Amino acid sequence: MKMILVAEVVKPHGLRGEVCIESFADSPFLYGEVPSVFLAKEGGKPRRFRVRSHRTHKGRVLLTLEGIDGRDRAEALRGHRILVREKDLPQSGEDSLYIYQLEGMRVLLESGEVVGTVSDFLLTQGQETWVINSADGKEILFPAVEEFILSVDLEGREVTVAPPEGLLDIYLAKS
Structure with missing residues (x-):
């Protein structure tokens, strides 16, 4: 259960x-x-x-x-x-889903480049933030705002995003 x-x-x-x-x-x-x-x-x-x-x-x-x-x-x-x-749980609407359903999904850019995998969620002051683990083990905090989420494919277990300019550079810069 x-x-x-x-x-x-x-x-x-x-x-x-x-x-x-x-x-x-x-x-x-x-x-x-x-x-x-x-x-x-x-x-x-x-x-x-x-x-x-x-x-x-x-x-x-x-x-x-x-x-x-x-x-x-x-x-x-x-x-x-x-x-x-x-x-x-009540059935989610046609254009909605439960946040837990995103856990483990691959996150892609429009180009098809893999950003990482959704591993956790932060919910503060009404702002939903996804924790994405990149392939090289870096943690990316992604603001789950409608304008940055292009599509969600539940069956294919993939989310396509358009992050704000420079966001990924902050997290993925070589240190």
Whole structure:
């Protein structure tokens, strides 16, 4: 059963067991569309929870989970990762995909030149950045902005990009 990381518990919120999460999902509605979420410490065994309610508050998502009543229980979840079973994810739209689907894809320039392979993602302040490992082991931080992404071929496992001028030179310059 493949699990997908969708959020992390930041802190408890209030006294009734609600938790404030840093959501990596595009929509806060994901938490109402899945039958359950799984919480786990890094490297720990995931525990299943039903989401009783979800709402947005000051740019973050607040969750109420079944069985988590009171601030102390919510505090114990601080730092836990929130996972969802891949099979429970809602279907992505025709022109969209889930970020995890990009992991391991080859990244190419329009010319067909291979830049590297997508190995990780950084999500900060609403900005998605791909971590691309080049063939010679260098790490490239690529801003995943629509204007720089020309095409995504899920079946062929390739992404074609048009990086901003000079970006690759910064990372791939001989040192």
